């Protein structure tokens with residue numbers, strides 16, 4: 001399998017994907033229906049969202065979190081992402 005890359009960095013090194021707070025989630029599945037990248041699946045009855053393909057998530061996208069009526073989806077902050085990418089660019093000698 002070909003390693004997926006993001007700006008020269010292996011995508012799997014970048015911890016950018018939704019984290020669901022199940023204490024808050026009401027199971028509306030808006031996030032599941034919204035994301036076109038197969039990041040989410042569902043589990044249980046009643047169904048709850050589960051993150052099945054975290055590294056399919058588009059780095060910097062957080063549109064599902066914005067649509068969640070319960071503020072149950074968390075991402076790193078944009079500042080944290082900047083710092084993570086900076087460190088990884090250093091690690092991979094990308095300047």
Ligand code: SF4
Pocket residue numbers: 020024025026027028029030031032048049067068069070071072073
């Ligand atoms: S949109 Fe929010 S409340 Fe609805 S299923 Fe997703 S995480 Fe749960």
Ligand code: SF4
Pocket residue numbers: 017018034035036037039040056057058061062063064065
């Ligand atoms: S942030 Fe964007 S790409 Fe990532 S799971 Fe949500 S909708 Fe999908």
